[in-house]
Amino acid sequence: MGESSMTPSELKDRLAQRAETVATYLLPNGKREGHEWRAGDVHGASGKSLGVHLTGDKAGVWCDFSADQGGDLLDLWCAVKGCDLKTAMDDAKDWLGIRDVKLSEPKRQKTYKRPERPASVKRLQPSSPVMEYLRSRGLTDQTIQTFRVAEDGRDIVFPYLRGSELVFMKWIGIDRKDGKKKIRASAESEPCLFGWQAIPSTARTVTITEGEIDAMSASQAGYPALSVPFGGGEGEKQRWIEHEFDNLDRFDMIYLALDNDDQGRAATKEIIKRLGRERCSIVELPSKDWNEVLTGMIPDEVIERCYKNAKSLDPEKLVSVDAFRDDVQNEFANPVEVAGMPLPWDKARDLLRFRPTETTVWTGWNGHGKSQLLGFIGLTGMVKEGEKFCIASMEMPAKRTLSRMVRQAAGTNSPASGYIDGILDALTSKLWIYDQMGSANLDEMLAAFKYAAKRYGVGHFIVDSLSKCGLGEEDYDAQKRAIDRLTSFAHEMEVHIHLVAHPRKGMDEDRPPNKLDVRGGAALTDMADNVVTVWRNKPKEREAEKLHHGEEIEPKYQEQGDVRMIVSKQRATGQEGSVALWFDSMSNQYLGKPTHRPTPLVSWSSRQEAAA
Incomplete structure (x- = not known):
């Protein structure tokens, strides 16, 4: 089973629940007498000078009176195995079947050098x-x-x-x-x-x-x-x-x-x-x-x-107003309108900010590019703002997610091999993948997220999608519990959760879905801080087919974007609105104006290519 990191106290309590089995494993030559396991010493000799409590509040507590040793079952593990505490903990977790949560880390990690002691030292x-x-x-x-x-x-x-x-x-x-x-x-x-x-x-x-x-x-x-x-x-x-x-x-x-x-x-x-x-x-x-x-x-x-x-610093339920003095002053000094990661387009930079402790629900018809646009926004946040992301994309293999982001970072469809490595190097220590295809266990996912937030300082988590979190399509209660846990996690760890949620099927793709169309009921969008819809301009795409036949398209479509990003809820500021975007199919970049062209987000030169 997967666990986040465990303290010695948590592990010794887990061992104490199986005190007799642990005592039998560590001291096989001993025997049970009443509520204790008796042995001669920590080296396995038979006898009675060493006793291990097997039941009650003292389960796992042991003492060897002849050697003046004692402690809990982790101390016993150290004494019997002749090892330090860290080794004993690793060994005990392996024996209990506890698997520490680990993330799939980038293969190209930063290489550190072990220092050589100068002769002058x-x-x-x-x-x-x-x-x-x-x-x-x-x-x-x-x-x-x-x-x-x-x-x-x-x-x-x-x-x-x-x-x-x-x-x-x-x-x-x-x-x-x-x-x-x-x-x-x-x-x-x-x-x-x-x-x-x-x-x-x-x-x-x-x-x-x-x-x-x-x-x-x-x-x-x-x-x-x-x-x-x-x-x-x-x-x-x-x-x-x-x-x-x-x-x-x-x-x-x-x-x-x-x-x-x-x-x-x-x-x-x-x-x-x-x-x-x-x-x-x-x-x-x-x-x-x-x-x-x-x-x-x-x-x-x-x-x-x-x-x-x-x-x-355990959270207190009843707090004096004075405890919030600095927070209130900071709120006025740093207005919420300019807090958090911005959007990448100058014209919409402050329409929506992705703030710590908040959750954003992303929705849109199947095939309208919500995951692709979200990935592009995350990529620009990593490259330009120094943000750290973890992506759990259960609907797409990690290699395909990363390939699309590399294409977006390069601003071209086919970057050179050296450039690909350069982009991956730039994303190392900025991006982690929760490597899971198909249905995921929400408990395990949040344990991994907590590990990433604590160890690596990851501030943004993409869950793509809610339907892959082991929930039934019509099980609205389970979906409500899931969004509640995600929003609680965002508050606890002071991170931002990006949750992809599909709209109900069988509706007209010629209009954008609104927040009431999200599959799972109003509870999903009610509990989220922000709701964003991604919509491909299908009427414009049909009109563009005329160009292939030598016909002109209606002027009104020329000014319309290929994609609209619609903010239909923003709890912090109340600001709503939409952003017209133009999509470049070769680079998968989303551009702010029809005259804009794809640009590399990660710089790379022919000299670097030759060196690579």
């Missing part, structure tokens, strides 16, 4: 300026050695390791010119977290800080810690998340102790959104950062209280 010398500086920050020689810090002249060298592998390197000078740090990092290295080498293998909580010395300070005080690589801020500053997402699965609780300034708060918000509010808590330290706590000799009980009172 040396082991820290006992009396070097760098060592003296680190000691002046309150760090012990043992802490410095545990984190494997090195020196390069008057620069501190922080190695970012996973196991024994060097993933990333960072240099920070101990001298401050004009009060500013001198910082550099290894080129083209994978962004990751600093401090894995110092995290105990059984740790289930971790603190994330804004600097390497802060992580070392927290660790020295007894709080296992990791540091972000690029400091505070959001967006690209926190791109380490997608590379560390799975590695952080092993922690039940992630404490965030970043700097209490605008950049630190922005980073905290981004991390919570991506890693999940259910296991992230904000620690308000009594000083600016963890190193100031260490050098300030803050008593242990004060720090313990800070962690005990760490703020959970």
Whole structure:
């Protein structure tokens, strides 16, 4: 069965439900006595000194009195298998038949280089300026050695390791010119977290800080810690998340102790959104950062209280008006009319915006190009606005969806092979495919979407179509529940859902369907924030046939678009209207004027082609 990422607590609860089966598997030489499984030790010897509770609230709790060991079933798994927590979790999930949700990722992923240690980087010398500086920050020689810090002249060298592998390197000078740090990092290295080498293998909580010395300070005080690589801020500053997402699965609780300034708060918000509010808590330290706590000799009980009172960001049902003060100010400072991803045509740029937390229903007769137009709008959003999309197109194979988007990106029907690769490179890290043909399971799809939103920061999800979500055509209650779940997901993850929904059959294609024509009843369009109809101008197409016979077409059709995009509902602004578009069949691009011609959305040159 497919699951999104599981915390250790969730997994140990799942194991506890099968406590006796797990105990039998791990300790086959033991035997049941009453409500316990008895064995000699974690190595499988027969005996009675080790007991595992099999029933009740303590199911899964174990203790080996002769060795003074104990814990839950994950701890037992680690002890029996002789492995770390991450390995035990992976092994236990495999044993339980739990399959982590994964997306089909682009084949051409960005290639990172493992840094080579320059000859100038040396082991820290006992009396070097760098060592003296680190000691002046309150760090012990043992802490410095545990984190494997090195020196390069008057620069501190922080190695970012996973196991024994060097993933990333960072240099920070101990001298401050004009009060500013001198910082550099290894080129083209994978962004990751600093401090894995110092995290105990059984740790289930971790603190994330804004600097390497802060992580070392927290660790020295007894709080296992990791540091972000690029400091505070959001967006690209926190791109380490997608590379560390799975590695952080092993922690039940992630404490965030970043700097209490605008950049630190922005980073905290981004991390919570991506890693999940259910296991992230904000620690308000009594000083600016963890190193100031260490050098300030803050008593242990004060720090313990800070962690005990760490703020959970779980949604509250009853909130003071004051909690919305910043949101209301931001609403006035950033009007909804200019929020969200715009349409790609200048004349209609602000007719409709695709805002986070909203759902748009796209409808239109079969063969009128609603999926094609939606794909073109998404493509321009990726290329021009930097948006990230995930497409679940259950009606068309992924290769065909991508081929059409490549054609649109190139502005031509037959792009060269090198150009195709260049376009796919441009879409890498911007576009993901939920690879499913035919009927899809909505639970599994939303689990994958949640994973994509958290790990990769995907902000737009296309579901094409509602009829492929395992719902009966006349089962309006199920369709209502489905749209309710999709809109709830959009709000929870602060993303935009694009849902393709077909109109009822047997109607006149010479007129556009309206929002009341959508198959599934009024509930679909009532719950959506926006409703968009895509309509091919069939009367114009018939009139154009006259040209093949040497006849002139009526002047009124010359000014009409080939396609109309009709906004029949927009909850945020109330604005409705339509956009006339001209379709280029060779590139599959939609143009704003009849005089416009297809243009490449991704630049490419003959020099690049020759190099490819």
